[in-house]
Amino acid sequence: MNRITKFVVINIIRNRIVLIYTILLALLSWSVFSLEDNSSKGMLTLLNVILLNVPLVSIMFSTIYIYNSSEFIELLLSQPIQRWRIWLSLFSGLAISLTIAFLVGAGIPILVYSPDKLGFMMVSVGILVSVVFVAISMFASILTRDKAKGIGISIMTWLFFALLFDGIILFLMFQFSDYPIEKLMVGVTAFNPIDLSRILILLHLDVSAMMGYTGAIFKDFFGTDLGLILTFLLLILWIAIPFWISLIKFNRKDL
Amino acid sequence: MIEINNLYKRFGRLQVLNDINLSFKKGECIALIGPNGCGKTTLIKIILGMVLPDKGEVLFDGHNISRGYQYREQIGYMPQIGRYPDNMSIGQIIAMMKEIRQSKLALDEELMHAFRLDELSEKKMRTLSGGTTQKVSAVLAFLFNPDVLILDEPTAGLDPLASEILKEKIIKEKEKGKIILITSHLLSELDDLVTSIIFMQDGNIEFFKTVEELVNETKEVKISKSIAQILKKQHHE
Numbered sequence: 001m002n003r004i005t006k007f008v009v010i011n012i013i014r015n016r017i018v019l020i021y022t023i024l025l026a027l028l029s030w031s032v033f034s035l036e037d038n039s040s041k042g043m044l045t046l047l048n049v050i051l052l053n054v055p056l057v058s059i060m061f062s063t064i065y066i067y068n069s070s071e072f073i074e075l076l077l078s079q080p081i082q083r084w085r086i087w088l089s090l091f092s093g094l095a096i097s098l099t100i101a102f103l104v105g106a107g108i109p110i111l112v113y114s115p116d117k118l119g120f121m122m123v124s125v126g127i128l129v130s131v132v133f134v135a136i137s138m139f140a141s142i143l144t145r146d147k148a149k150g151i152g153i154s155i156m157t158w159l160f161f162a163l164l165f166d167g168i169i170l171f172l173m174f175q176f177s178d179y180p181i182e183k184l185m186v187g188v189t190a191f192n193p194i195d196l197s198r199i200l201i202l203l204h205l206d207v208s209a210m211m212g213y214t215g216a217i218f219k220d221f222f223g224t225d226l227g228l229i230l231t232f233l234l235l236i237l238w239i240a241i242p243f244w245i246s247l248i249k250f251n252r253k254d255l
Numbered sequence: 256m257i258e259i260n261n262l263y264k265r266f267g268r269l270q271v272l273n274d275i276n277l278s279f280k281k282g283e284c285i286a287l288i289g290p291n292g293c294g295k296t297t298l299i300k301i302i303l304g305m306v307l308p309d310k311g312e313v314l315f316d317g318h319n320i321s322r323g324y325q326y327r328e329q330i331g332y333m334p335q336i337g338r339y340p341d342n343m344s345i346g347q348i349i350a351m352m353k354e355i356r357q358s359k360l361a362l363d364e365e366l367m368h369a370f371r372l373d374e375l376s377e378k379k380m381r382t383l384s385g386g387t388t389q390k391v392s393a394v395l396a397f398l399f400n401p402d403v404l405i406l407d408e409p410t411a412g413l414d415p416l417a418s419e420i421l422k423e424k425i426i427k428e429k430e431k432g433k434i435i436l437i438t439s440h441l442l443s444e445l446d447d448l449v450t451s452i453i454f455m456q457d458g459n460i461e462f463f464k465t466v467e468e469l470v471n472e473t474k475e476v477k478i479s480k481s482i483a484q485i486l487k488k489q490h491h492e
Contacts, residue, residue: 011343014342069340071340072339075338077304079327079352252307255300
């Protein structure tokens with residue numbers, strides 16, 4: 001591991017917030033699985049809990065951490081280190097620590113109760129979603145120097161992806177219910193990493209049989225191996241694009 | 256060794272640097288002076304690559320700094336206001352810098368002992384006073400024996416004893432043939448330190464003269480008085 005990444009990871013692990021986050025995830029996961037009698041039901045409950053909380057913690061913690069690291073960044077900039085390396089180290093440090101937190105907190109119980117394809121998919125989706133929101137927070141915090149504004153942008157982004165987006169989709173579906181928009185809807189979900197993950201997992205659970213015609217169309221796409229690979233690729237794009245833009249901006253920033 | 260050609264920088268509407276041309280050679284100790292907001296710190300940050308110029312180039316040993324970062328191994332920088340991660344201790348900061356630099360040359364820990372920072376190494380950065388933070392900055396600037404020292408207001412905030420220690424250290428390094436670039440408002444402090452003086456105003460270089468030239472021109476012994484005289488003369492014209 002890169003030296004600077006190591007410093008970031010050690011610094012974050014020393015911070016109690018990530019520890020509390022890990023414990024919280026562990027409490028949630030273990031209790032959900034022990035309350036439900038079959039692991040498939042437990043998975044469904046956990047999916048909703050994870051897709052609400054993981055993005056929120058990832059984006060908020062990362063944004064605040066990046067703003068608080070401004071001194072650290074300044075200190076490193078006068079040293080013989082390339083700019084992109086500083087930014088990349090910050091990103092990988094955050095991504096690694098939040099991934100470890102997710103693996104320890106939620107990954108272990110998921111794999112204990114559901115050691116199959118679905119369990120592994122759930123864990124990888126959780127990790128990808130964590131990293132996606134770290135990348136988005138890097139993008140949000142490079143947009144403005146003002147910490148309050150940056151945190152505001154992060155909260156709005158989370159709110160949009162976690163709640164508003166679904167509302168807009170529902171509205172559109174009602175408005176255009178006379179037209180065959182099911183295939184379009186598959187495309188639209190690509191614009192929301194949370195929905196993408198949710199649909200991917202849902203369609204590998206038994207409940208997808210209850211979702212009617214749209215569910216069938218979705219199953220045709222997301223249920224196949226090609227759909228699975230495409231979804232993971234899309235999530236990786238959701239990491240790469242925001243981070244790439246933030247890196248370009250950071251390289252041109254005056255500090 | 257450092258050459259600055261036609262440098263321009265604008266922050267919003269404010270033209271901070273306006274066609275700056277400078278050249279520094281080994282063994283020179285240059286004072287960069289001028290009123291607040293005249294572009295001194297911006298110029299320094301451009302040399303360090305922290306601020307990117309709009310136009311123009313900075314050559315370090317003949318290489319354009321925008322195409323490299325290795326040149327910073329040869330620079331020790333002491334910022335005006337040192338900002339360090341709050342939750343790290345002095346010892347951790349110094350250890351981290353050593354690990355990042357991985358310098359194979361002998362370390363220069365003279366200042367650390369002179370300032371007695373080794374006794375404070377457990378202290379967290381957020382608990383330090385402004386002066387002690389400045390001491391940490393000074394120690395870090397000199398630690399890796401750099402060929403170029405860039406000191407932004409080095410003695411501001413230091414007590415008289417510490418600033419005397421720092422001045423002696425600067426003189427010692429100057430005699431080793433290093434380039435030293437100092438910005439300061441305390442003209443009286445510069446008397447026994449510097450070999451040349453740059454005076455900046457509103458992003459322009461008003462003059463760049465050696466101390467002998469200044470003294471000959473104005474017939475004053477003290478730098479502060481000769482500068483005051485030049486400024487008065489320019490004002491009248």
